[in-house]
């Protein structure tokens with residue numbers, strides 16, 4: 001990805017917006033700063049900084065908060081500035097296979113309201129209308145949203161704002177950003193659950209704010225949310241990190257994507273159930289009866305059931321294989337184990353770590369950590385991505 005460097009003779013208004021974004025970024029990240037320190041950090045001329053700060057104060061984005069200490073050379077103590085987090089409002093929407101969560105947050109990411117409800121069934125357009133209605137109900141009256149982060153359980157194309165495929169919702173090629181923008185009158189940015197969880201774990205969970213992080217998102221399906229330079233790696237069609245649909249040699253199980261033998265058919269919650277069922281059908285004795293889910297397999301494994309323990313070990317080893325693919329492909333500093341299966345990380349991790357260590361390149365140096373945010377990761381990611389996306393332009397320029 002190239003950085004959009006301002007061209008010579010670039011439109012004056014564009015430069016103005018860029019400079020404004022630069023100044024706002026310094027104020028946001030710096031805590032309390034003076035005009036002089038903004039000028040130093042941005043290398044903008046002091047009069048330019050002063051004019052922009054006046055504008056940001058008038059718009060309510062920045063406020064003056066008393067005076068700082070005088071420089072050793074003497075002179076007047078500088079007036080200090082800080083970001084007014086309450087000036088911006090973002091909405092995070094996590095649409096899960098069963099439950100949907102909406103959260104309203106300010107410019108610092110602090111939530112003022114959150115609501116959870118059953119994911120509406122029916123056609124995608126109708127579902128999104130209901131979700132938008134419920135989101136509007138938690139917004140303060142007359143509120144204007146700076147951005148919306150929408151997180152989905154499936155393949156997404158961030159660039160077009162489209163849900164490519166979400167088998168659990170029955171969605172295919174749904175223009176989520178377009179539909180929600182029409183409902184909520186704000187820019188909507190669409191990500192998958194793994195990407196959202198990766199951002200949330202990095203900023204608020206076990207990630208530790210590293211530049212390069214990957215999150216193995218394992219539950220009903222399997223994907224990886226990959227961060228490069230602290231930002232989500234999307235790829236050209238938006239499907240970077242969809243390792244769940246890499247074919248495992250010898251795989252025979254049909255996948256929801258239409259292919260056969262995808263990695264997620266052997267490294268997911270449904271795989272846990274299928275491996276246990278296969279052993280029982282083969283004549284093995286187990287406490288598991290005819291109808292059981294992944295959570296039942298985990299409980300039986302804890303109770304010492306050999307069939308369940310075998311299924312856990314097999315899925316754990318396959319997740320270890322998945323982890324090694326992600327680490328070899330992206331070489332992250334931290335690999336987070338997230339998604340629904342992370343709830344039984346204590347059972348899976350020993351098998352996972354053993355296999356991933358075996359197949360990971362020696363010098364990778366990646367540390368595997370288990371999600372700290374649990375079921376909060378996706379909605380926090382939705383909020384944080386809304387904030388990040390509303391800042392994208394200056395971020396890119398700032399890092400150039």
Ligand SMILES: [Zn+2]
Pocket residue numbers: 244245246255256257258259262
């Ligand atoms: Zn597949």
